[in-house]
Amino acid sequence: MERDTIVAVSTPPGEGALAIIRISGQGAVEIARSLFRTGSAGIVETFESHRVYYGFILDLKDGKKIDEVLLTVLLAPRSYTREDTIEISAHGGMQPVREILRQTLSAGARLAEPGEFTKRAFLNGRLDLAQAEAVMSVIRSRTEAGLKSAVSQLRGFLSRNIEELRREIIGLLALMEAEIDFPEDVELSAVYDESLKKIQGLIRKLDDLIASADKGRILQEGASLAIVGKPNVGKSSLLNRLLREARAIVTEIPGTTRDVLEAMVNIGGVPVRAFDTAGIRATTDRVERIGVERAREVILQADILLLVLDGSQPLTEEDSVLAAECAQKRSILVINKRDLPQAINKEALTEMAPGSSLLHISSLTGEGMPALEAEIASMLLGGEIVLEHITVANIRQVEALVRATEALRTGREAILCGQPAEITAVDLHDAADALGEITGETTTDDVVDRIFSDFCVGK
Amino acid sequence: MIYEKRYDIIVIGAGHAGCEAALASARMGCTTLLLTINLDSIALLPCNCSIGGPAKAQLVREIDALGGEMGRNIDKSFTHIRMLNLSKGPAVQALRAQVDKKHYQMEMKHTLETQDRLDIKQAMVEEILCEGSAVTGVRVQSGLEYRSQAVIIAVGTFMEGLIHIGETSFPAGRAGEFPSISLAQNLKYLGFRLGRLKTGTPPRIDARTIDLSQGKIQESEDVPLSFSYTTGPISGRGRLSCWLMETNEQTHRMIRDNLHRSPLFSGRIKGMGPRYCPSIEDKVVRFPDKERHQVFLEREGWNTSEVYLQGLSSSLPEDVQIAVVHSVKGLEKAELMRPGYAIEYDFLLPVQLFPTLETKLIKGLYAAGQINGTSGYEEAAAQGIMAGINAAAAIQKLSPLILLRSEAYIGVLIDDLVTKGTEEPYRMLTSRAEYRLILRQGNADLRLTEKGYRYGLILEERYQRFAIRREMIELETARLKETRLRPTEQVQRLLRDLGSEGLGKAVSLADILKRPDMTYQRMAALDTARPPLPPDVISETETEIKYEGYIEKQQHQVEQYQRLEARLIPEGIDYDAISSLSREGREKLKGIRPVSVGQASRIAGLTPVDITILIVHLEQQRLRALKQREKRS
Incomplete structure (x- = not known):
């Protein structure tokens, strides 16, 4: 019946140790096959129904591991929706969940509408007739709740911004369409150079919007921050400082934190999921080694890294390796133990990680902490972001923005290749439709209206 | 009195819709009666002599591919032909022809007169006759009653037609013709909702009084071109040229100075006019910065001096029209032969129709053409052939022919009308067709001729030729x-x-x-x-x-769209019984009564939630029916 494949996070948003991402539809198994590798990095050729697989979800682009997961396979018709269903049980942090969701989307799934799993369950005969009415009211109430929040989200700066961009696209379309439908009335004057310039501008604005949407996402769902460093530089005490409580066990013994510890902290109004990682060093201890591996994964996924260094010690080989790694991401070099005499070579450090900012603290006394928190907040939000500007947060909207941008890029290519107007118009239509999904407007009628208001056409 | 001969189908009106409807009906084997107020006005082209252009040419090709007459008739009578949009891709290239108006009419009349099973009579219909909610025939002005199983109304602008020229207005169907007053009253009495629209036409001038040296000549192309798949390219016929002239500041000042005498601006015209076919006074007011507007001079035929002034449509008083024409360089001495005018008329709100063009209120009663709120000869003819086919199919117990938006511009046209309705005279545009790249004038036969053949409109010999062409394309x-x-x-x-x-x-x-x-x-x-x-x-x-x-990308979208189209809604569905529908959604559904979930999803104001609920309800009904059948067996 419905042949496309849908995906959604089925656990409630926000805090939680685990999150379940559910995929249903004809393509579910294929998506699992492309994204999932077992612990021994193998592709699973045939998934057995009602079996749980342990392994990793990979990034389709670079093949890197996103998260360690348990994957449950429920083949049709023995699933809730009576379609092939894959349930990915991942770690509850928003970052890996979003990343997995994004991967399933690029592998061909689409985001489920509210209540769509239930709807499919019913349509495929999983629910009996008596339950149907209940289903319908659930769909209605959920969607209306969703709509309300969507409406409130769309009020304000950003929605106006998107509508403005959509109107610009409609204007471009009207120009092309008028030229097609009224070839004897509309004068062809440098239409294409003009259009190209406008499309270029639109792409830039959309890119900005997507970037700001990412900041909105951080405000809503929290950013992730990883505290890294070699053993016993004071990572756990820094986490405790941020938390303002003693949660991590702090000892003098290097390697005390063997796994990754995480906690939600509030930094300058931004919810941040902070990960305290095992000290990274070569080790023979098996348990500690697993911790080190997990730490490296956390580093990959974090929005921001804090590299903690012991200011009372000279730099070591391990420090410089970590610093080079941090230089690849947004990171802050935190020189701890300011309360002790300093022996660290700051110049060498700056050379190793040129883009990173550098701050001194003492996690023992709390000295330097306010400055550090301010730096983290400004780095996450880009400094000058005003709260009310950030309203695009939900992944569906971001996805629509991305689709619009891609369509515009294709359209620009089409013009550059000398494709005729009706071909370019296809891409511009796609772009306007994608933005229309956010603002709830339809393209065709708007274009027709625009043709008649912008151009004097007709006999 | 009741006329002794019983007909299968009666068509009221012999314009472009009526002609196609009558021919389709008779060709499908139905005994057919075509009634017209004036036998000399068959297939009249009351506005310009152009047929085709973007989207409209595609319509003509589709009518032709289904076995209709318009394309062939243009080929018999065109005086000028060009391919438009040559610099663009094949999807939007479009033929545009000018025809000899009288010749066009004579050819169509001849075709009608040589058609078996078709009677043509001059009479004004005053009443649609019904028994219960089914049509039984019509009563004409003389009192005579004709009986039939189906009636197709194709009366164009005649219902309550009111012509405006400056401060004067008078009832008329078209200039010089009777309006049809009783029919509009009758339709209202039967429970139909009517709206009011306005359209207009420019003055005609005498070719002998034009200084052609002031115009830019636009010659007909002499490459062999033709509209119909059956004619083959036509070359060597005497072609007429067009001339391009321009209005100027003096023209515009004249118009602005006399706006108070225009029925459009004085508020006397209430009907909504078409935005794509603005009068010159409209253009001057809405685009005050434009220094000139184009005026195309088109000859109305080989044997007439009348010249049509495309671009100067107007309902200004005749003295102003004369001054406006004289202000154009090259037309200083032009003599007007007919003044331009605006006409207001009643139309049937098309959401009262099924996609077959049958009215929802009365079984066997169909409406086609300008009465449904469209404008344009091509739009009218397209509805005519569809109404003819569907009325005949219903009588012969064949399944109806409903073209999808992905199959034909005709599908887009009818779906827009019956689903969204219209507030201005509806004109086909390529921008209305979301699957434009697939709906080309070059492949109209590949899209539709098979269907025309199935309904008996394409003769065996033509079908064989088509099948060979199709195979050659596939093989190559x-x-x-x-x-x-x-x-x-x-x-x-x-x-x-x-x-x-x-x-x-x-x-x-x-x-x-x-x-x-x-x-x-x-x-x-x-x-x-x-x-x-x-x-x-x-x-x-x-x-x-x-x-x-x-094309593949569009094809993919088409598949998605067709899945919803294929999910049919039973005619007797009780929307009141679906408790979770929103109140607004329920009212819309009850008003439009969509035939499929696809059509429902295009109704303005219906939310996706309502659509989901509708789908769930339909599925529930289906399962229930299935269970009952299981129990019985």
């Missing part, structure tokens, strides 16, 4: 995709000579054809084994291959 497409070229020295040299890049690896001929700089013609040297093929086969094959990527 396959050959181009399967024949591979290796990057040999010779191939690289030939490509270089053509100014195209060399090959990196072996590719198919189709891949080479997809290059923007390549055409089928240009790559002849690379493809020495190609079979000799007619040009229409080559151009269709070329288009399919060149735009394959885009």
Whole structure:
């Protein structure tokens, strides 16, 4: 019946140790096959129904591991929706969940509408007739709740911004369409150079919007921050400082934190999921080694890294390796133990990680902490972001923005290749439709209206 | 009195819709009666003599592909023909012809008169006769009653027609013709909701009084072109040229000074006029910065001096019209032969129709053409043939012919009308068709001729010729995709000579054809084994291959769309019984009564939630029916 494949996070948003991402539809198994590798990095050729697989979800682009997961396979018709269903049980942090969701989307799934799993369950005969009415009211109430929040989200700066961009696209379309439908009335004057310039501008604005949407996402769902460093530089005490409580066990013994510890902290109004990682060093201890591996994964996924260094010690080989790694991401070099005499070579450090900012603290006394928190907040939000500007947060909207941008890029290519107007118009239509999904407007009628208001056409 | 002969179908009105409807009905084997207020006005072209252009040419080709008459009739009578949008792709290229108006009428009349099973009579219909909610025939002005199983109303602008010229207005169907007053009253009495629209036409001037040296000549193309698949390209006929002139500041000042005398601006005209066909006074007011507007001079026929002034449509008083015409350089001494005018008329709100064009209120009663709120000869003819086919199909117990938006512009036209309605005279535009790249004038037969054949409108001989063409296109497409070229020295040299890049690896001929700089013609040297093929086969094959990527993308969207279209809603559905529908959604559904979930999803104001609920409800009903059947067996 419905042949496309849908995906959604089925656990409630926000805090939680685990999150379940559910995929249903004809393509579910294929998506699992492309994204999932077992612990021994193998592709699973045939998934057995009602079996749980342990392994990793990979990034389709670079093949890197996103998260360690348990994957449950429920083949049709023995699933809730009576379609092939894959349930990915991942770690509850928003970052890996979003990343997995994004991967399933690029592998061909689409985001489920509210209540769509239930709807499919019913349509495929999983629910009996008596339950149907209940289903319908659930769909209605959920969607209306969703709509309300969507409406409130769309009020304000950003929605106006998107509508403005959509109107610009409609204007471009009207120009092309008028030229097609009224070839004897509309004068062809440098239409294409003009259009190209406008499309270029639109792409830039959309890119900005997507970037700001990412900041909105951080405000809503929290950013992730990883505290890294070699053993016993004071990572756990820094986490405790941020938390303002003693949660991590702090000892003098290097390697005390063997796994990754995480906690939600509030930094300058931004919810941040902070990960305290095992000290990274070569080790023979098996348990500690697993911790080190997990730490490296956390580093990959974090929005921001804090590299903690012991200011009372000279730099070591391990420090410089970590610093080079941090230089690849947004990171802050935190020189701890300011309360002790300093022996660290700051110049060498700056050379190793040129883009990173550098701050001194003492996690023992709390000295330097306010400055550090301010730096983290400004780095996450880009400094000058005003709260009310950030309203695009939900992944569906971001996805629509991305689709619009891609369509515009294709359209620009089409013009550059000398494709005729009706071909370019296809891409511009796609772009306007994608933005229309956010603002709830339809393209065709708007274009027709625009043709008649912008151009004097007709006999 | 009741006329003794019983008809299957009666068509009221012999304009472009009525002619197609009557012919389709008679050709499908129904005894048919065509009634017209004036036998001398059959297939009249009351506005300009142009047929075709973007989207409209596609409509004509579709009518032709289904077995209709318009294309053939244009080919018999055109005086000027051009292909528009040649600089753009094949999807939006469009033929545009000007015809000899009288010749066009005579040819159509002759076709009607030689059609078996078709009677043509002059009479004014005053009443639609019904028993219960089914139509039984019509009563004409003389009191005579004709009986039939179906009636198709195609009365154009005649219902409550009111002509405006300046401060004067008078009831008329068209200039010089009776309006139809009783029919509008009758339809209201039967429970139909009517709206009011306005349209207009420019003055005609005498060719002998024009200084042509002041105009820019636009000659007809002399390449062989034709509208119908059956005619074959026509060349060598005496062609008439057009001239292009312009209005100027003096023209505009004259219009602005006399706006208070325009019925459009004084508020006397209440009906909504078409935005795409603005009067000159409208254009001057809405685009005050434009210093000039184009005026095309079109000859109305080989044997007449009348010249149509496209671009000068007006309902200003006649003295102002004369001054406006005289202000145009080259027309200083022009004599008006007929003044321009605006006409207001009643139309049937088309959401009261099923996609078959049958009215929802009265079984067997159909409406087609301008009465449904459209404008344009082509739009009218397209509805005419569909109403004719569907009325005949219903009588013969065949399944109805409903064209999808992905199959034809006709599908877009009718779906828009019956689903969204219209607030201005509806004109077809290519921008209304979301699957425009698939709906080309070049492939109308591939899309529709099979259907026309199935309904008996395409004769065997024509069908065989079509089947051969279809096969040739398929074979040639396959050959181009399967024949591979290796990057040999010779191939690289030939490509270089053509100014195209060399090959990196072996590719198919189709891949080479997809290059923007390549055409089928240009790559002849690379493809020495190609079979000799007619040009229409080559151009269709070329288009399919060149735009394959885009066409496939649209095809994919079409599949999604058709899935919803295929989910039918039973006619007797009780929307009140679906408790979770929103109140607004329920009212909309009850008003429009969509035939499919697809149609429902296009109703303005219906939310996706309502659609989901509707789907769930339909599925619930289906399962219940299934269970009951199981129990019984």
